[in-house]
Amino acid sequence: MHQERSRAQEVGYEDPINPDYESTSRMYHRCLDYVLEEIDRNGKANVMVASHNIDTVKHTIKRMNEMGLVPADRKVYFGQLLGMCDQISFPLGQAGFPVYKYVPYGPVNEVIPYLSRRAQENRGMMKGAKMERDLLWKELLRRLTSGELFHTPSL
Numbered sequence: 001m002h003q004e005r006s007r008a009q010e011v012g013y014e015d016p017i018n019p020d021y022e023s024t025s026r027m028y029h030r031c032l033d034y035v036l037e038e039i040d041r042n043g044k045a046n047v048m049v050a051s052h053n054i055d056t057v058k059h060t061i062k063r064m065n066e067m068g069l070v071p072a073d074r075k076v077y078f079g080q081l082l083g084m085c086d087q088i089s090f091p092l093g094q095a096g097f098p099v100y101k102y103v104p105y106g107p108v109n110e111v112i113p114y115l116s117r118r119a120q121e122n123r124g125m126m127k128g129a130k131m132e133r134d135l136l137w138k139e140l141l142r143r144l145t146s147g148e149l150f151h152t153p154s155l
Helices: 002-011 021-042 054-067 086-094 108-121 125-146
Strands: 047-050 076-081 099-102
Touching: 002 108, 021 047, 021 054, 047 054, 054 076, 054 086, 076 086, 086 099
Parallel strands: 047 076, 076 099
Antiparallel strands: none
């Protein structure tokens, strides 16, 4: 975050960092509400909800339900970093939501601050990592006890 603040000062724009996690979530939800309302009004917009925050995902789905927006509309997409939050991505995909995994690409001096910021913002990530590990162990145990070591999902 220090590098982002320095860069903002260097380029001459406002400090891009919210004072705390809760402020960031509130701002993100307000922005999502605005875009979802635009989609509901005229259908001319799409949005990628790029978040590792389960509360943000739940907020989005709740608002979609209130507006009658459905996954098949292909107006709302979800995205997370590759290797993170599969416990969010997989159920969304199984429920029919379009889900993308992304990989930051670029010069190391530009990518590292981005990844560092994501880690700082996602302080609940370790809780999510534990949940993901528990889900993996549960699935492994299910496969071992059912004799279905290799699973082929139905299409």
